[in-house]
Amino acid sequence: MNHPARIFAIMKKELLQLSRDRLTFAMIVGIPVMQMLLFGFAINTDVRNLRSAVADQSGTHLSRQFVAELGQTQVLDMRYVVDTAAELEELLRIGKISVGVFIPADFDRRALDKRRSAAQLLVDGVDPTILGVANQLRNIPLRFDSTVAREKEAAAIEIRPYYNPERRSAMFVIPGLIGIILTLTMMLFTAVAVVREREHGNLELLINTPISTTQLMIGKVVPYIAIGLIQLAIIIVVGSLLFKVPVRGSVVELYFAALVFIAANLSLGLFVSTVVKSQFQAIQITIFFLLPSILLSGFVFPFDGMPRFVQYIGEVLPNTHFIRLTRGIMLRDASIAEMARELIALGIFTMVAMTAAVLRFTKRLD
Amino acid sequence: MSGDEQYVIRARGLTKQFGQLTAVDHLDLDVPRSIIYGFLGPNGSGKTTAIRMLCGLLTPTEGKASVLGFDVPGDANPLKSRIGYMTQKFSLYGDLTVRENLRFIADVYSYPRADRNRRIDELLENYDLGNQHKQLAGTMSGGQKQRLALACAVLNKPELLLLDEPTSAVDPKSRRDFWAKLFALADAGTTILVSTHYMDEAERCHRLAILDHGRKVADGSPADLQAATGMSVIEVLADNPWAAQLELNKMQEIRSVTQLGIRLRVLIPDTVHDPLGRVTGALNSDGMKADCTLVKASLEDVFVAVTLKDDAAEKAA
Numbered sequence: 245m246n247h248p249a250r251i252f253a254i255m256k257k258e259l260l261q262l263s264r265d266r267l268t269f270a271m272i273v274g275i276p277v278m279q280m281l282l283f284g285f286a287i288n289t290d291v292r293n294l295r296s297a298v299a300d301q302s303g304t305h306l307s308r309q310f311v312a313e314l315g316q317t318q319v320l321d322m323r324y325v326v327d328t329a330a331e332l333e334e335l336l337r338i339g340k341i342s343v344g345v346f347i348p349a350d351f352d353r354r355a356l357d358k359r360r361s362a363a364q365l366l367v368d369g370v371d372p373t374i375l376g377v378a379n380q381l382r383n384i385p386l387r388f389d390s391t392v393a394r395e396k397e398a399a400a401i402e403i404r405p406y407y408n409p410e411r412r413s414a415m416f417v418i419p420g421l422i423g424i425i426l427t428l429t430m431m432l433f434t435a436v437a438v439v440r441e442r443e444h445g446n447l448e449l450l451i452n453t454p455i456s457t458t459q460l461m462i463g464k465v466v467p468y469i470a471i472g473l474i475q476l477a478i479i480i481v482v483g484s485l486l487f488k489v490p491v492r493g494s495v496v497e498l499y500f501a502a503l504v505f506i507a508a509n510l511s512l513g514l515f516v517s518t519v520v521k522s523q524f525q526a527i528q529i530t531i532f533f534l535l536p537s538i539l540l541s542g543f544v545f546p547f548d549g550m551p552r553f554v555q556y557i558g559e560v561l562p563n564t565h566f567i568r569l570t571r572g573i574m575l576r577d578a579s580i581a582e583m584a585r586e587l588i589a590l591g592i593f594t595m596v597a598m599t600a601a602v603l604r605f606t607k608r609l610d
Numbered sequence: 611m612s613g614d615e616q617y618v619i620r621a622r623g624l625t626k627q628f629g630q631l632t633a634v635d636h637l638d639l640d641v642p643r644s645i646i647y648g649f650l651g652p653n654g655s656g657k658t659t660a661i662r663m664l665c666g667l668l669t670p671t672e673g674k675a676s677v678l679g680f681d682v683p684g685d686a687n688p689l690k691s692r693i694g695y696m697t698q699k700f701s702l703y704g705d706l707t708v709r710e711n712l713r714f715i716a717d718v719y720s721y722p723r724a725d726r727n728r729r730i731d732e733l734l735e736n737y738d739l740g741n742q743h744k745q746l747a748g749t750m751s752g753g754q755k756q757r758l759a760l761a762c763a764v765l766n767k768p769e770l771l772l773l774d775e776p777t778s779a780v781d782p783k784s785r786r787d788f789w790a791k792l793f794a795l796a797d798a799g800t801t802i803l804v805s806t807h808y809m810d811e812a813e814r815c816h817r818l819a820i821l822d823h824g825r826k827v828a829d830g831s832p833a834d835l836q837a838a839t840g841m842s843v844i845e846v847l848a849d850n851p852w853a854a855q856l857e858l859n860k861m862q863e864i865r866s867v868t869q870l871g872i873r874l875r876v877l878i879p880d881t882v883h884d885p886l887g888r889v890t891g892a893l894n895s896d897g898m899k900a901d902c903t904l905v906k907a908s909l910e911d912v913f914v915a916v917t918l919k920d921d922a923a924e925k926a927a
Contacts, residue, residue, distance in 0.1 A: 449701035449762075452665055453718045454691040 267525045283539050291377045291549035296343040297324035297335050302351035332366050338582040339572050342368045361402035369405025370416050373546050407575045414487035419570040420543040422479050423563040427509055427537050433468045434513030435526040465510045472506040493573035497580045501569040504590045508562040511597035518604035537563040565589045618643050618801040623673030626659050633659040635824035646796050648815030649805035656824035657805035661772050694763035698774040700755045704748025708739050711747050719766040733761040753784030773804040809910045820916050827916040839907045839915045842885040846874040847901040857896050866914050
């Protein structure tokens with residue numbers, strides 16, 4: 245420690261270099277502020293407004309009052325009214341609702357019976373948060389003429405968790421993880437692959453050859469699509485062997501969904517590569533994008549629980565749509581035709597990102 | 611774009627500005643076929659920017675150019691398969707082997723498949739890379755990398771080669787070999803535009819343009835340029851060159867004094883009468899022992915003379 249000035253010299257140089265890298269400088273402020281604002285509002289384990297449907301086969305005064313009361317808790321957002329339990333199951337399967345309220349024809353009589361539950365909640369049991377919230381609804385009191393509460397031995401509502409009756413968290417985590425892994429690797433690989441060529445000067449040579457921008461882009465992207473599909477295979481095999489996570493739907497459809505999702509991330513990666521100047525910046529942007537892809541996509545916290553404006557942000561993220569697809573296909577045996585909305589969203593994202601990338605990438609240096 | 615067109619490159623008023631900086635300033639250029647044309651100039655004189663504009667990498671702020679009959683940057687794309695370009699920095703893939711790099715370039719240029727391997731073997735042989743063909747390009751020496759870069763640039767048998775300071779990272783022996791290759795290519799009909807800041811390299815060019823601050827300050831064959839400096843060159847052999855230099859710097863009519871070891875090279879405009887007598891007189895009157903001779907202008911003298919003119923004009927403006 246004879247020459248502390250030398251340490252200061254390094255410190256000063258480090259700060260000077262940092263201030264020259266405008267993107268990194270922006271990230272120093274941007275990562276904490278933006279991500280905190282976003283996640284501070286978004287992450288809310290006190291979930292409300294779960295998309296729900298009701299099938300009221302009794303249709304009595306009491307049952308209507310009961311449904312109204314469930315609605316007043318604000319935990320359930322009654323979006324659909326159907327006739328049968330089968331229809332509720334169908335809505336649940338294609339991912340339109342997380343909770344279905346089934347009121348049997350003999351609801352009034354069951355309500356009086358101390359040993360029997362009066363109604364059933366059909367719950368998508370994959371997400372533990374949703375299941376937990378549904379469980380809290382179990383003991384909602386049943387009132388006759390909104391005055392007298394009867395003591396019951398059985399809970400008023402019976403909970404029927406679907407798709408994950410054993411409540412294994414792997415069922416929740418693994419399908420969502422596919423999206424996280426693919427987002428990270430696909431975006432980073434492509435962004436870095438292009439930026440590396442620019443950093444090493446290869447690009448100056450390449451753009452002086454007869455190769456066209458489109459040929460260059462496609463050539464860059466296709467190998468990584470293959471890598472993405474291999475990763476998907478690894479996750480499915482390890483997921484089923486080690487964690488007993490099934491693929492209840494069609495594997496071909498799962499691959500098709502993954503293909504579109506990979507295309508979305510690669511396009512984004514290409515676009516990032518046209519914006520950033522170094523591999524380091526490419527990594528920063530990827531992380532910046534990855535955090536919301538984990539936290540706002542429904543991977544960890546239920547999408548319905550987030551405030552409306554955060555949901556809009558979530559809808560922009562490819563991973564949000566992909567997680568719905570993977571959970572639907574792998575766990576609920578849904579088909580991609582039934583979830584076409586999510587595929588279309590991914591397709592639009594891909595086209596916008598790819599167009600932006602091709603427009604920004606010119607075969608010029610100025 | 612007929613093949614018998616006299617000039618491979620024609621540029622008129624080619625200008626490139628980066629913000630406030632004018633990197634290339636109204637460059638006029640006529641490069642005849644099958645010769646080695648040099649861009650001589652210090653770093654920052656606009657050599658790289660000019661070359662990049664000529665191959666369509668940069669859009670000129672002003673002016674136009676035609677390369678092999680194509681307007682650039684207008685239709686630069688069909689041009690790409692007919693020119694070879696060697697960047698200042700090694701721009702091949704360090705993590706591919708020599709042969710893999712060549713094969714990649716052949717594929718990118720859609721070199722006829724049937725002839726591909728034969729062509730690559732021929733290049734490996736011609737550019738002394740036969741023993742290194744399995745070596746990773748990144749692990750090679752500067753001279754080897756440069757030979758590989760040239761081999762890649764000529765793989766598609768381009769009519770025009772643009773070489774941006776190709777020898778800046780190479781030892782003198784490799785430089786000599788490299789120039790022998792260039793002469794062989796020019797002899798076979800290739801037109802070569804090469805930028806350099808080495809005088810000895812500039813001297814080897816058939817024609818050359820001297821660039822300074824983005825402007826072309828002189829052009830012609832090295833011999834013509836040397837004959838038309840407008841300067842008398844006097845070489846002074848002095849016991850104490852440093853003192854002699856101080857003395858000479860006092861003389862108004864002397865444009866430049868350059869020390870080379872114990873010798874001094876003095877430039878005086880040829881409008882000055884009896885330059886030798888004046889220099890000898892000035893030094894002898896000061897009691898110095900100095901041996902003065904009138905010599906022929908070297909290319910470096912030309913360079914100093916034309917860039918001085920430029921500086922003087924700048925001061926006057």
